Amino acid sequence: MSEGGPFRRLLTFMRPHRGTVRLATFCSIVNKIWDLAPPLLIGLAVDVVVLKEKSTLAGLGVVDPWHQLVALSVLTFLIWGLESLFEYFYGVLWRNLAQTVQHELRLDTFDHVQKQGMAWFDDRQKGDILAILNDDINQLERFLDKGANDLLQVSTTVVVVGAVFLAISWQVALFAVLPIPLIVWGSFRYQRSLEPRYAKVRSAAGQMNALLENDLSGMSTVQSFTAEQHELERVRSLSNAYREANREAIRLSAAFTPLIRMAILVGFTATLLLGGWLTLDGALAVGAYSVLVFMTQRLLWPLTRLGETFDLYQRAMASSTRVLDVLDAPIALKQGTFEPERSTVASSPLVLDDVAFAYSDRDALFDGFSLTFEAGKTTGVVGSTGAGKTTLIRLLLRFTEPNRGCVVWCDEPLAEWRLQALRSSIALVDQHITLFPTSILENIRYGRPGATDEEVVKAAEVAEAAAFVESLPCGWDTLVGEGGHRLSGGQRQRVAIARAVLKDAPLLVLDEATSAVDNETEAALQRSIQRISKGRTTIVIAHRLSTVRHADRIVVLDQGAIAEDGAHETLIQQDGIYAKLWAVQTGSAGNR
Numbered sequence: 001m002s003e004g005g006p007f008r009r010l011l012t013f014m015r016p017h018r019g020t021v022r023l024a025t026f027c028s029i030v031n032k033i034w035d036l037a038p039p040l041l042i043g044l045a046v047d048v049v050v051l052k053e054k055s056t057l058a059g060l061g062v063v064d065p066w067h068q069l070v071a072l073s074v075l076t077f078l079i080w081g082l083e084s085l086f087e088y089f090y091g092v093l094w095r096n097l098a099q100t101v102q103h104e105l106r107l108d109t110f111d112h113v114q115k116q117g118m119a120w121f122d123d124r125q126k127g128d129i130l131a132i133l134n135d136d137i138n139q140l141e142r143f144l145d146k147g148a149n150d151l152l153q154v155s156t157t158v159v160v161v162g163a164v165f166l167a168i169s170w171q172v173a174l175f176a177v178l179p180i181p182l183i184v185w186g187s188f189r190y191q192r193s194l195e196p197r198y199a200k201v202r203s204a205a206g207q208m209n210a211l212l213e214n215d216l217s218g219m220s221t222v223q224s225f226t227a228e229q230h231e232l233e234r235v236r237s238l239s240n241a242y243r244e245a246n247r248e249a250i251r252l253s254a255a256f257t258p259l260i261r262m263a264i265l266v267g268f269t270a271t272l273l274l275g276g277w278l279t280l281d282g283a284l285a286v287g288a289y290s291v292l293v294f295m296t297q298r299l300l301w302p303l304t305r306l307g308e309t310f311d312l313y314q315r316a317m318a319s320s321t322r323v324l325d326v327l328d329a330p331i332a333l334k335q336g337t338f339e340p341e342r343s344t345v346a347s348s349p350l351v352l353d354d355v356a357f358a359y360s361d362r363d364a365l366f367d368g369f370s371l372t373f374e375a376g377k378t379t380g381v382v383g384s385t386g387a388g389k390t391t392l393i394r395l396l397l398r399f400t401e402p403n404r405g406c407v408v409w410c411d412e413p414l415a416e417w418r419l420q421a422l423r424s425s426i427a428l429v430d431q432h433i434t435l436f437p438t439s440i441l442e443n444i445r446y447g448r449p450g451a452t453d454e455e456v457v458k459a460a461e462v463a464e465a466a467a468f469v470e471s472l473p474c475g476w477d478t479l480v481g482e483g484g485h486r487l488s489g490g491q492r493q494r495v496a497i498a499r500a501v502l503k504d505a506p507l508l509v510l511d512e513a514t515s516a517v518d519n520e521t522e523a524a525l526q527r528s529i530q531r532i533s534k535g536r537t538t539i540v541i542a543h544r545l546s547t548v549r550h551a552d553r554i555v556v557l558d559q560g561a562i563a564e565d566g567a568h569e570t571l572i573q574q575d576g577i578y579a580k581l582w583a584v585q586t587g588s589a590g591n592r
Contacts, residue, residue: 024093098144119554127210136319143316175270262280336416380548383557435484
């Protein structure tokens with residue numbers, strides 16, 4: 001990224017708010033102009049006391065010295081009032097702009113992330129994505145809230161004070177501004193030096209967030225393996241890396257202000273000595289000398305804050321780069337416009353035609369794989385771990401794309417479908433069930449947000465979940481906790497099946513839907529599956545063969561290929577892979 005790149009990209013994103021930026025900029029500049037007026041008032045007051053009827057104000061028509069002081073007092077109230085008013089205006093404008101941009105950037109980034117294919121997530125750590133959506137966007141908000149105004153006000157100070165100096169004495173102005181080129185040069189050198197350091201800080205923060213998120217999600221595993229000390233050491237290592245990355249930036253940041261102060265001392269001393277010499281020599285009025293001394297302080301001392309401001313700026317730009325890189329990441333998963341009628345979808349077979357697929361850096365899982373799921377029929381898919389069962393589902397939902405061949409539904413490749421149309425036509429009960437930290441009622445309603453309470457309850461009855469829900473103290477309003485941890489594995493699966501029932505999609509996919517339940521619950525779920533699969537295209541992925549024994553057709557996968565295909569009784573008679581698995585699971589293997 002070229003220098004200034006992140007800032008230009010940020011300005012491009014903020015283009016819809018150009019009017020607010022201009023107004024906030026105007027208020028910041030006007031506030032600083034009024035803020036710089038008091039030294040002029042002090043100079044005029046000194047001028048009145050020293051020269052009396054010959055002062056500058058006397059030349060404007062206010063001859064009496066007392067009246068001049070009264071006029072200065074009124075002017076002081078007016079100027080301070082205007083300064084305060086514009087400080088309020090710029091405060092409200094910049095802060096609200098910061099909150100608005102933060103809000104929009106977070107929503108746009110999250111929306112963009114949601115559109116990415118599963119392969120994009122496979123290449124990234126969830127904790128790092130969370131750090132970008134939270135910490136990095138917050139860093140940007142802090143800069144817009146404070147840093148932008150500081151930069152504008154320092155720039156305004158340099159311009160206004162420089163003009164006043166030139167108007168009063170060009171000789172003093174020449175020496176007073178001598179340190180400014182050094183300060184500006186040092187500030188930009190400082191900014192360039194900070195850039196890689198803060199990029200390292202944000203990267204370290206992302207890695208630490210990823211580990212913390214993973215540890216908190218898997219706390220039961222950590223504790224069951226008594227690995228608390230091991231995880232503490234991992235957190236300590238990453239936290240220390242984050243601390244060291246910050247230390248490198250702090251070491252440079254802390255050195256900036258003291259060095260700039262020494263440069264400022266030269267300018268202030270020059271004004272003090274040269275201005276005093278000209279005043280003693282009668283070439284400069286006492287009031288004008290007072291203005292120069294106070295203005296020098298107003299000009300040079302605020303420049304010491306450039307270090308803090310550039311520090312804030314560089315942190316924001318490092319974060320902005322990370323956020324905008326995610327926002328600019330191309331969406332590899334392209335979609336078409338095909339959106340068939342529900343009746344067409346329900347009556348159409350789903351065909352995998354000559355599909356080849358391999359995960360990154362791994363051998364091919366499918367190569368020339370073809371399979372047809374008949375409409376309105378229930379197809380069971382079984383096989384050992386790694387045979388390709390779950391990958392098959394990922395291909396159907398376009399969570400991943402085939403390397404060759406295609407998946408066809410309604411006589412159209414899935415790549416030609418509108419993604420929303422495709423995924424709304426499929427109800428998935430995944431083996432890794434996701435429940436949201438809200439009530440059971442709302443978790444089931446997630447299948448169809450517009451469903452009534454009665455429809456939710458009916459779906460739960462079909463999934464045989466209503467009985468256990470109504471036995472809970474809070475019933476349907478029971479909160480399931482984060483990830484559904486307050487429910488048992490079987491209860492979570494019943495809620496997930498109820499959610500799929502409520503969605504009422506033409507294609508129902510059950511991926512290990514009975515993997516976490518006991519035999520009694522499995523029997524209940526099998527009854528539910530038989531009811532909801534009638535007249536509906538259903539794909540049942542299972543390790544437990546009892547789950548698929550009543551399917552119209554069972555496909556046995558072995559190393560990414562179809563090893564056997566047929567109904568339960570047919571496969572038993574073939575005495576192949578399926579028959580052996582059935583014998584093992586029913587306990588009859590020893591009698592064979």
